[in-house]
Amino acid sequence: MANYLTKRLIYMLITLFGISIISFTVIQLPPGDYLTSYITELQASGTVVDEAQIASLRQRYGLDKPIYVQYFKWITGIFRGDFGRSFEWNESVRVLISERLPMTIAISLLTLVFTYVLAIPIGIYSAVRQYSFGDYLAIFIGFIGISIPGFLLALVLMFAFYHMFGISIGGLFSAAFEDAPWSWAKFKDLVDHLWVPMIVVGMSGTAGLIRTMRATTLDELGKDYVKMARSKGLPEWKVILKHPVRVAINPIVSTVGWELPRIVSGTTIVAVVLSLPITGPLLLQALLSQDMYLAGSFIMMLSVLTVIGTLISDILLAVIDPRIRLE
Amino acid sequence: MVDSVAKNREDILLEVKGLKTYFHTEYGVVRAVNGVDITFPRGKVVGVVGESGCGKSVTALSIMQLVSQPPGKIEAGTIMYYPEDEAPIDILSLNPKERKMRELRGKELAMIFQEPMTSLNPIYTVGDQIIEKVQVHFPMDRNEAKEYAIDMLNKVGIPDPAQRVDEYPHQMSGGMRQRAMIAIALACDPRFLIADEPTTALDVTVQAQILILMQDLQQEFGTSIMLVTHDLGVVGEMADVVAVMYMGKVVEYADVQTLFYEPRHPYTRGLLRSIPLIGQSGARWLSPIEGMLPDPYDQIIGCSFAARCPHRTEQCQHETPPWLESEDGRGVRCWLYA
Ligand SMILES: Nc1ncnc2c1ncn2[C@@H]1O[C@H](COP(=O)(O)OP(=O)(O)OP(=O)(O)O)[C@@H](O)[C@H]1O
Ligand SMILES: [Mg+2]
Numbered sequence: 001m002a003n004y005l006t007k008r009l010i011y012m013l014i015t016l017f018g019i020s021i022i023s024f025t026v027i028q029l030p031p032g033d034y035l036t037s038y039i040t041e042l043q044a045s046g047t048v049v050d051e052a053q054i055a056s057l058r059q060r061y062g063l064d065k066p067i068y069v070q071y072f073k074w075i076t077g078i079f080r081g082d083f084g085r086s087f088e089w090n091e092s093v094r095v096l097i098s099e100r101l102p103m104t105i106a107i108s109l110l111t112l113v114f115t116y117v118l119a120i121p122i123g124i125y126s127a128v129r130q131y132s133f134g135d136y137l138a139i140f141i142g143f144i145g146i147s148i149p150g151f152l153l154a155l156v157l158m159f160a161f162y163h164m165f166g167i168s169i170g171g172l173f174s175a176a177f178e179d180a181p182w183s184w185a186k187f188k189d190l191v192d193h194l195w196v197p198m199i200v201v202g203m204s205g206t207a208g209l210i211r212t213m214r215a216t217t218l219d220e221l222g223k224d225y226v227k228m229a230r231s232k233g234l235p236e237w238k239v240i241l242k243h244p245v246r247v248a249i250n251p252i253v254s255t256v257g258w259e260l261p262r263i264v265s266g267t268t269i270v271a272v273v274l275s276l277p278i279t280g281p282l283l284l285q286a287l288l289s290q291d292m293y294l295a296g297s298f299i300m301m302l303s304v305l306t307v308i309g310t311l312i313s314d315i316l317l318a319v320i321d322p323r324i325r326l327e
Numbered sequence: 328m329v330d331s332v333a334k335n336r337e338d339i340l341l342e343v344k345g346l347k348t349y350f351h352t353e354y355g356v357v358r359a360v361n362g363v364d365i366t367f368p369r370g371k372v373v374g375v376v377g378e379s380g381c382g383k384s385v386t387a388l389s390i391m392q393l394v395s396q397p398p399g400k401i402e403a404g405t406i407m408y409y410p411e412d413e414a415p416i417d418i419l420s421l422n423p424k425e426r427k428m429r430e431l432r433g434k435e436l437a438m439i440f441q442e443p444m445t446s447l448n449p450i451y452t453v454g455d456q457i458i459e460k461v462q463v464h465f466p467m468d469r470n471e472a473k474e475y476a477i478d479m480l481n482k483v484g485i486p487d488p489a490q491r492v493d494e495y496p497h498q499m500s501g502g503m504r505q506r507a508m509i510a511i512a513l514a515c516d517p518r519f520l521i522a523d524e525p526t527t528a529l530d531v532t533v534q535a536q537i538l539i540l541m542q543d544l545q546q547e548f549g550t551s552i553m554l555v556t557h558d559l560g561v562v563g564e565m566a567d568v569v570a571v572m573y574m575g576k577v578v579e580y581a582d583v584q585t586l587f588y589e590p591r592h593p594y595t596r597g598l599l600r601s602i603p604l605i606g607q608s609g610a611r612w613l614s615p616i617e618g619m620l621p622d623p624y625d626q627i628i629g630c631s632f633a634a635r636c637p638h639r640t641e642q643c644q645h646e647t648p649p650w651l652e653s654e655d656g657r658g659v660r661c662w663l664y665a
Contacts, residue, residue: 224446227393231440232460232511233433236424242459243448250450322450322495 001318001325008314012307016300019307023299024071027292033063034087034290061087074293078300084293088286093297096282101301103172104278108263110194111202115259119206120252123213124245127221138210145207150266154200154273169196170274197276201267205259213252220244254317257309264302339409340551341367341390341519346404348382348389351397358626359385361575363404364650364658365553367519372545372552374566374583376559376598382575383555384441387521390553391438392423410435410518434464437517441524441555443504447496453480453507454492457514464515479510484540502533509541516548523555538565559598563587571595574631577650581657591659593636630662638663 035058039049058064062073074084083093126138161169171178172193177186220226221244229239268280275281279298286295318325348360360382367373375383388394389401406418408431421428440446447456457476461467467475473492480488483506496504505525512520522541526534542565545552554565562569562583569586571579571594579592590596630636633643642662651665652658 222395224440224442225448227388227395228438228440228446228508228511229448229459230393231391231432231436231438233429233431233463234459235429247448247450320450322452323497326495326498 004318004325005315008311012311015307016303019303020075020296020300021071023303024074024292024296025067027287027290027295027299028067028070030290032290034292035061035063037290038087074296078297083297086286086291086294088289088291088294093294096294097279097297097301100277100279100282103276104264104267104280107194107197107201107267107276107278108260111198111205111263111267112256112259114198115202115205115209116256118202119209120213120249123210124217124240126210126214127217127248128240130218135214138214142207142210145203146211148203150200150204150270151273153203154196154270157196157200158274169193170276172197172276197267197270197274200270200274201263204266205263209252213248216248216251217244220248250317250321253320254313256316257311257313258306260309261302261306264305338368339366340369341409342405342407343367343386343390344405344407346386346389346406347402348385348394348399349402350399356626358575359399360389362650363572363575363577365570365577365580366656367551367553368568370549370551371567372554372565374562374569375553375555375572376557376562376569377572378557381572383557383572384523386572387438387523387553387555390418390521391432391436392418392421392428393438396423408435408519429463433460433517434515435517436519436521437512437515438521439505439508439512439523439525441527443501443508443529446508447504449496452493452495453499453510456507457492457511460511460514475514476510479514480507482544483507483510483513484536485510501529502537505529505533505537506540509537509544513544513548513550516550518551519553520545520550521553521555524557525554526561527556527558541565571598574627576631576660577658578632578660579658581659585657591657591664592632592661593638593663594632597635630660 035054039054042049062070065073077084081094083097085091086093086096089096122138126135129135158169161167172190173186174189174193177189180186221240223244226239226244229243230236234242265280267276267278268284270276271278271280272284279301283295283298285291286298343363343365346360346363347358350357350359363382363386365373365375365386375386377383385394385399390406392401394401401419404419408416408418410416416427416431418428418431421431447453451459454473454476457479458469458472461472461475462469465472465475477488477492480491485491485503485506491499491503496507499507509525512522525541526537529537538561541552544550554561556562566583569579569581569583570577571586571592573594579586579590579595581591586595587599590599628647629645630639630643630648633639636643640662646662648660648662648665650658650660
């Protein structure tokens with residue numbers, strides 16, 4: 001077990017190192033840099049741009065150095081907690097991220113819990129009562145959940161709520177609480193708003209998970225060890241939950257970590273539609289304007305989440321499955 | 328001649344009559360068990376033999392009410408169980424999921440499954456899989472149940488049972504797994520044990536060990552056993568009584584010696600002739616039964632063996648032969664004896 005963990009940890013560090021190089025390079029790939037987009041913007045608004053001024057800016061930001069020097073500066077900075085500056089916001093990247101990251105993680109985790117709590121029991125029910133009315137209903141809802149894109153559902157919900165009740169369900173807070181300090185009332189306001197992104201973002205994941213849970217449970221239900229469990233005289237519910245479900249749930253619980261980055265990136269477009277103050281829209285903007293330290297740091301952040309998620313998955317898998325733990 | 332066939336009611340532990348179990352699949356109805364009658368005398372071993380697919384396992388599962396429904400369905404029949412000091416019970420009248428059936432399962436009726444590889448749950452220790460059964464039927468706490476499990480593993484000849492109890496199935500060899508299965512089945516002292524080809528998945532030396540073990544345990548506990556196999560050698564070694572199955576029906580039922588020395592049904596005679604004879608120009612398969620098994624989806628008119636039978640008459644091809652029972656308890660399903 002200790003061996004297994006050390007191995008995973010080493011892989012994790014190598015992966016992160018690779019990702020940091022690739023993401024930094026990819027961000028630099030489009031022609032030009034932040035300053036070229038900045039100049040185009042200035043010219044578009046009719047401002048005359050002074051060559052000398054640009055050269056000095058380029059030097060100040062280190063944009064005149066070769067790319068590997070820039071990478072080195074950035075990556076060593078990260079170890080000191082310095083993620084560089086955002087050109088566009090003229091603000092340290094760390095501040096920008098720390099404003100939005102907690103809410104991103106909160107929404108993602110909530111969505112994750114929502115997805116699993118809903119999908120696992122439905123999937124089990126669907127498998128145990130295969131071809132019943134409830135099973136067909138679950139399959140039908142599952143298809144809809146998978147085929148409707150999240151942003152469309154978000155738009156429909158926003159329109160419907162505005163049209164019917166005259167309330168806006170965008171954002172995470174009502175206007176009154178937007179800048180207010182944290183209080184019980186503000187928290188309640190947040191909860192009132194949270195369910196929308198939770199459902200919208202969680203929908204396709206839930207639908208997919210129902211299908212997986214149903215299929216894996218169905219696979220296990222016919223196995224001999226289930227008959228064996230019945231032959232011992234166990235009550236039926238105990239047979240089902242303790243045997244086929246417990247085996248079928250293994251791959252699902254153990255991939256919980258992979259779901260996390262999927263949700264984080266899945267939220268971006270929904271967050272744009274619903275104007276949620278989370279990381280997705282900020283990253284999108286940073287990529288568009290080649291705000292490289294901000295974009296790079298975000299991507300690193302998400303990669304760390306992904307890799308940690310995978311590590312959690314690996315550990316869970318070892319904990320719940322003796323065949324892996326004892327290998 | 329040793330006579331093991333039950334003659335009195337009191338000698339019978341379990342009696343299957345007119346059992347029909349069908350599978351309703353997409354492609355049609357499989358009449359897997361199509362009129363089975365078998366009597367299981369108390370404390371005896373009944374060998375059930377027949378070619379692959381003739382319905383041996385489905386008969387066994389029907390007795391335990393473990394046939395998966397759907398696609399399976401028990402269409403007709405009675406399975407009477409005669410406990411020593413209680414009123415007889417028709418197992419088929421019980422709801423498979425309700426308490427009464429669950430109390431019979433494990434405590435009175437137990438089963439060793441055909442595949443030791445897939446019949447143990449890979450994610451629980453062998454001990455857990457015994458303990459879970461013991462705790463359903465006996466008022467024991469976990470520690471007592473674990474002691475009991477270790478004791479059972481010891482009885483079935485697993486070395487170091489106190490360590491093995493905490494091992495997972497994948498850490499054991501095939502023979503050890505089969506012993507573990509037997510330990511699970513024999514926990515709680517069932518009166519009736521179904522052993523569905525308990526040794527086919529094992530190599531020959533281990534096969535012999537397991538059979539000897541089962542024989543010892545049978546003698547120690549006085550359990551009645553339904554021993555499913557297609558190995559007539561095993562039957563000769565272990566069984567007191569034999570039921571020969573063909574295409575979902577029992578075609579002959581007799582005392583093991585009677586069956587071996589005076590087989591009646593042409594199919595039984597064919598089976599006995601196809602045993603390899605050692606010493607006669609090496610081991611040689613003598614005249615295997617001609618012809619192929621018919622398609623399981625076909626509904627057969629007349630005797631199901633007629634197509635392959637050397638003695639068939641006009642009647643055999645049109646009328647199903649009745650079950651003919653003689654006074655000595657042996658039975659045959661063939662027009663030759665009508
Ligand atoms: N779940 C099922 N669905 C459909 N058909 C089935 C099912 N289980 C068994 N059958 C069919 O029932 C028939 C009898 O099967 P059974 O398993 O009882 O054979 P068997 O005598 O035990 O053979 P073997 O010696 O190979 O174990 C076969 O034709 C089989 O295909
Ligand atoms: Mg079988």
